[in-house]
Structure formats: structure tokens, C-alpha cells
Amino acid sequence: MYGALQGSLLDLTEEIALAPLGDSVLRTLLTDGAWIDVRPAWLSGADALFDRLSSEVPWRAERRRMYERTVDVPRLLSFYGEGEPLPHPALDEAHDALNAHYEDELGEPFRTAGLCLYRDGRDSVAWHGDTIGRSRTEDTMVAILSVGAPRPLLLRPRGGGGTGSGGAGRTLRHNLGHGDLIVMGGSCQRTWEHAIPKTTKPVGPRISIQFRPRGVR
Ligand SMILES: O=C(O)CCC(=O)C(=O)O
Numbered sequence: 395m396y397g398a399l400q401g402s403l404l405d406l407t408e409e410i411a412l413a414p415l416g417d418s419v420l421r422t423l424l425t426d427g428a429w430i431d432v433r434p435a436w437l438s439g440a441d442a443l444f445d446r447l448s449s450e451v452p453w454r455a456e457r458r459r460m461y462e463r464t465v466d467v468p469r470l471l472s473f474y475g476e477g478e479p480l481p482h483p484a485l486d487e488a489h490d491a492l493n494a495h496y497e498d499e500l501g502e503p504f505r506t507a508g509l510c511l512y513r514d515g516r517d518s519v520a521w522h523g524d525t526i527g528r529s530r531t532e533d534t535m536v537a538i539l540s541v542g543a544p545r546p547l548l549l550r551p552r553g554g555g556g557t558g559s560g561g562a563g564r565t566l567r568h569n570l571g572h573g574d575l576i577v578m579g580g581s582c583q584r585t586w587e588h589a590i591p592k593t594t595k596p597v598g599p600r601i602s603i604q605f606r607p608r609g610v611r
């Protein structure tokens with residue numbers, strides 16, 4: 395259990411419910427056919443959902459080979475494949491609502507759900523695009539619902555943008571937690587990259603739930 399969200403800040407009584415997406419989603423066009431949609435506070439009762447997921451999901455640490463060593467990936471994971479029951483009905487509702495809103499534009503439904511738990515500021519994910527599978531060559535969408543304490547999700551054009559002329563200004567930063575939704579679309583996974591950086595500031599735990607179409611990781 396990583397229930398380090400401060401008790402006084404945790405509102406476990408609020409009902410877990412989704413607002414309609416409709417035109418409350420704000421789209422930002424990026425370069426090279428990439429875009430992001432943002433819908434702050436899409437889910438209410440997000441602290442209660444965080445609490446349930448953090449204690450009930452079978453979290454596992456992933457190990458990854460890096461050069462000569464095998465290291466722990468600094469976050470905990472759980473993956474729900476196509477047709478697998480999701481760990482909370484609110485996630486089924488989110489999945490259905492995302493499909494109702496995006497399926498025409500996406501041309502197919504979201505089918506899988508990947509969950510990540512960032513226990514504290516030492517947990518992170520390095521710069522990457524979700525390019526395992528079709529997303530390496532095709533446009534797609536990845537929708538991320540965040541619950542728990544906000545952490546910044548950074549986005550930058552692939553192959554730089556972090557430093558140098560015109561670079562730093564192109565790193566976008568979205569503080570995501572407490573029921574916020576972000577959807578990365580178009581060429582975003584190929585032409586841009588994203589990261590959740592480590593921080594030495596004291597931060598509470600965050601869970602992100604990523605919905606993806608078949609064959610996209
Ligand atoms: O935690 C997040 O919001 C991002 C996770 C992510 O980029 C990934 O798992 O591919």
C-alpha cells in the first residue's frame with residue numbers, strides 16, 4: 395500500500411463519477427501532425443479511486459536489462475489486455491466514454507489498459523514515445539487518466555527540443571493527477587516524446603491509467 399496521500403487531503407466520500415467529455419476537451423495542435431487533448435478534472439472522486447486501485451491492483455515491479463545489469467524500472471505496473479476485466483467499474487466507464495468520444499476519429503476502439511503507480515518522486519519514466527507496435531509507424535491515440543497526487547507530464551519534439559535555440563520553449567508541461575485526462579493523438583508517439591521526470595520535492599503517489607488500441611504499447 396502506498397497510501398501516502400495525506401489523510402486530511404483525501405476526500406474519500408466524494409462519489410466516483412465522470413463528467414461528460416463533449417466540448418470540454420481542449421485540443422492543442424503540436425508540430426508534425428501531433429496533438430494533445432486535455433480535460434482537467436474529468437473524474438470526480440479521484441482520491442477514492444486512487445485509494446482503491448493502490449490497494450487492490452496486483453502491482454508488480456518490472457526489471458529491465460541495462461547494459462550489464464538488470465535494474466528495477468522505477469514505478470510499479472499492471473497491464474490489462476483486451477477483454478480482461480478492469481480492476482474498478484469506473485475504469486470500464488472511462489473506457490466506454492473514451493470510445494464514444496474518440497472511436498470515429500481513431501477508427502477503432504481503445505482496447506487495453508496499462509496502469510502505472512509512481513510511489514514518490516523517485517519513481518519516473520524517461521523520455522520515450524509509445525512505439526512498441528503499430529504506433530512506431532502509424533498515427534494513433536493514447537488516453538491517460540491520472541489519479542492521486544499530480545506529477546508533471548513533459549512533452550517535447552523527438553530528437554531534441556529540450557535545450558538549444560527554440561528548444562526549451564517547446565517542452566510542454568502538464569501537471570496531471572486528481573482525475574485529469576490527457577489524450578496524445580496523431581503522430582504524437584512517433585514525432586514527439588513524453589516523460590514523467592523524477593523530483594526531489596516531496597510528492598504524493600500518483601496512478602496513471604493508459605488506454606490504447608490493439609497492437610499499440
Ligand atoms: O504516467 C503517465 O502519465 C505516462 C506513462 C507513460 O508514458 C507510459 O506508460 O507509456
Ligand SMILES: [Fe+2]
Nearest residue numbers: 522523524588
Ligand atoms: Fe508513454
